[in-house]
Each structure stands twice: as structure tokens, then as C-alpha cells.
Amino acid sequence: MIFGYARVSTNAQDLATQIGQLEAAGCERILHDKLSGLNTQRPQLKKLLEAVGRGDTVIIPATDRLSRDTADLLTIARDLKAAGVGLRSIAEPIIDTTSDLANVVLAVLGLAAKLEHKRLREWTAAGRAKAKADGVKFGPKPKLTLHQQREAISRRDIDGESPASIGRSFNVSRQTISRLAK
The missing domain is CATH 3.40.50.1390 (Resolvase, N-terminal catalytic domain)
Known part of the structure; x- marks a missing residue:
């Protein structure tokens, strides 16, 4: 048929x-x-x-x-x-x-x-590179603003407050506070 x-x-x-x-x-x-x-x-x-x-x-x-x-x-x-x-x-x-x-x-x-498939990978890589050059940030949005991050780091490193306590005050996990760079 x-x-x-x-x-x-x-x-x-x-x-x-x-x-x-x-x-x-x-x-x-x-x-x-x-x-x-x-x-x-x-x-x-x-x-x-x-x-x-x-x-x-x-x-x-x-x-x-x-x-x-x-x-x-x-x-x-x-x-x-x-x-x-x-x-x-x-x-x-x-x-x-x-x-x-x-x-x-x-x-x-x-x-x-x-x-x-190769061409698609190349286009994707070029698009990502251009987006990065244009200032686009990839990945999940930060849970804390820059100001909150600085405050959390100060409370953790200078005041000695526990990451769990700081995390509760910002409504984030203790791991989020622990991962913040000094």
C-alpha cells in the first residue's frame, strides 16, 4: 500500500x-x-x-x-x-x-x-559567549542581595554568629550562608 x-x-x-x-x-x-x-x-x-x-x-x-x-x-x-x-x-x-x-x-x-547537531552546539556556544559578554548571568538567581550577602558575611566572620542563625534571619539555608565568599 x-x-x-x-x-x-x-x-x-x-x-x-x-x-x-x-x-x-x-x-x-x-x-x-x-x-x-x-x-x-x-x-x-x-x-x-x-x-x-x-x-x-x-x-x-x-x-x-x-x-x-x-x-x-x-x-x-x-x-x-x-x-x-x-x-x-x-x-x-x-x-x-x-x-x-x-x-x-x-x-x-x-x-x-x-x-x-554540531552546528547547533556551535550556535549555542556563540550565543552563550555573547550573552556573557553582554553581562547576562547564568544559573539560578542569588537568594540574597549584595547588601544582604555583605551583612551575612560580616555577621558570620566578624561577629561569629552561626550560619544557621543568620540563615533563619534571611529565610535561607545555613548552607547558603556557609557558601558565601569572604
Whole structure:
């Protein structure tokens, strides 16, 4: 059987073009979701993956309709292949696991997923570095203001008051007071 899968991100978007493409490609049954491609919990996609069996083919209008995340796309493609189900993309003819090049296609998708993950780590690191340079502080917000910290340190180190007693007066734990730098 030839299945089709279409997806748009919002209810305001129209599935008609994708469904028309899938019908023209010979799909006998078409399932579709109106959810973000980043959402891996798409009910109709799940239904599709449960319905397909050995010898079936899944046709998609484009790979980004199946998933926006390359690693997720690779996982879906591998799961389909393991179940004996082919995957074809109308927009990207190279994505065709029904051909003799199926292993090459999956290897390319795997490489793309690794590169995407590396690029994401680089972007995240660059964003964190810029935020730090702009003065953004990471981690939990301090429980005590600078003034309270100085007062607590003075009471602990100069007056000899116990961290537990100081902590109670500021409504924080004794460990918070003990960790304050001199």
C-alpha cells in the first residue's frame, strides 16, 4: 500500500497543495497533522507508523513535512526501513529508500544529523559567549542581595554568629550562608 503524510504547522495553513501532490503520486491513504515539525508527538504520524507494514511505501511532499529535526527524520527513516517500509520524498528525489541507494540515503541523513547537531552546539556556544559578554548571568538567581550577602558575611566572620542563625534571619539555608565568599 502507498501511504502519504502531509503536515502544516498551524490551523491557519492549508494542506490542500500537499494532499494534491500526494494524490498525484498515487497515495492510497493520506494522513496529516496540523502541528509543528519540531513536535515529535504528532498523532497522525504515530498512526501512520503503526499502520504501515512490510512492502508499503510512505510518500511525503518534502522532508521538512515529516520532520524539522534531521536526527528525528533519520530515526523515522531507519524505523521505516527496519519495518520493511520504503520512504520517498516528492521534492527531494534523492530521499528514496525504495531504491538500491537506500543505505547511502540513510548514511547521508545520518551525516546531516551529525552536522546539524554540531552546528547547533556551535550556535549555542556563540550565543552563550555573547550573552556573557553582554553581562547576562547564568544559573539560578542569588537568594540574597549584595547588601544582604555583605551583612551575612560580616555577621558570620566578624561577629561569629552561626550560619544557621543568620540563615533563619534571611529565610535561607545555613548552607547558603556557609557558601558565601569572604
